[in-house]
Amino acid sequence: MSGPWAPDFFWREAQRLGYVARSAFKLLQMQKQFKLIGAGASVLDLGCAPGAWLQVACRSLGPLEKGGAVVGIDLKKVHIPSHHCDSRVKTICADVMNLRKDQARAFSPQGMGFSVILSDMCPIVSGITTKDAALSCELGKRALSLAIGNSSCKNTSEFLDSFEDDTSENGVLRRGGNVVIKLLESKDTEAFAKFCKQRFRNVSWLRPKATRSSSKEIYLICQGLR
Numbered sequence: 255m256s257g258p259w260a261p262d263f264f265w266r267e268a269q270r271l272g273y274v275a276r277s278a279f280k281l282l283q284m285q286k287q288f289k290l291i292g293a294g295a296s297v298l299d300l301g302c303a304p305g306a307w308l309q310v311a312c313r314s315l316g317p318l319e320k321g322g323a324v325v326g327i328d329l330k331k332v333h334i335p336s337h338h339c340d341s342r343v344k345t346i347c348a349d350v351m352n353l354r355k356d357q358a359r360a361f362s363p364q365g366m367g368f369s370v371i372l373s374d375m376c377p378i379v380s381g382i383t384t385k386d387a388a389l390s391c392e393l394g395k396r397a398l399s400l401a402i403g404n405s406s407c408k409n410t411s412e413f414l415d416s417f418e419d420d421t422s423e424n425g426v427l428r429r430g431g432n433v434v435i436k437l438l439e440s441k442d443t444e445a446f447a448k449f450c451k452q453r454f455r456n457v458s459w460l461r462p463k464a465t466r467s468s469s470k471e472i473y474l475i476c477q478g479l480r
């Protein structure tokens with residue numbers, strides 16, 4: 255088999271190491287470079303199917319006695335992988351675009367919110383670059399809105415839009431927390447970084463080594479919610 259979806263080095267490594275998808279290596283690289291998930295963290299994984307990031311997030315929590323939690327949400331029903339996941343991982347089948355902040359908060363340990371929010375959500379790619387990028391922006395904005403809330407600074411509601419069914423203004427990311435958002439690169443992606451620089455201590459872009467050369471994906475990494 256050849257072409258952009260052919261099994262490659264990362265696919266083979268995923269098989270060898272018990273990860274359910276090659277995407278595991280994207281989060282592993284982020285963990286290595288940015289140390290986003292500490293021992294005992296509470297992690298919300300948006301767009302978690304088939305579960306490779308659940309595996310990496312759970313491993314990053316450290317031993318079971320350190321505590322912590324990983325909550326994955328996806329449109330698809332996800333079977334929690336048997337490798338690299340333990341009782342701290344839970345999954346929910348839901349559309350993040352319709353998820354209210356109070357519902358998301360209720361999934362966090364003691365309802366206290368999350369210390370890390372990951373969004374690897376991606377629309378079904380149509381091949382129409384501008385359409386795909388616009389849909390990816392919508393998913394990214396929803397993830398950011400869930401994380402930091404709608405009214406946390408003056409231009410927040412302008413940038414994130416208001417989600418009419420969502421009256422709760424506070425986000426579900428704890429102060430000091432980290433967010434990762436996947437976007438498909440377009441003329442609009444730089445506005446995300448500009449906006450996030452006002453709200454987070456460090457903001458960086460990463461195109462992981464495991465990203466396929468044909469893909470436009472890029473990850474915005476925001477650390478330390480002010």
Ligand SMILES: C[S@@+](CC[C@H](N)C(=O)[O-])C[C@H]1O[C@@H](n2cnc3c(N)ncnc32)[C@H](O)[C@@H]1O
Nearest residue numbers: 277301303304305306307328329350374375376
């Ligand atoms: C690239 S996959 C995620 C891969 C995952 N991080 C892993 O490592 O296994 C993108 C996922 O986003 C999900 N998704 C897209 N739109 C969504 C939405 N509105 N709500 C929830 N999940 C969504 C898709 O169903 C798909 O499973």
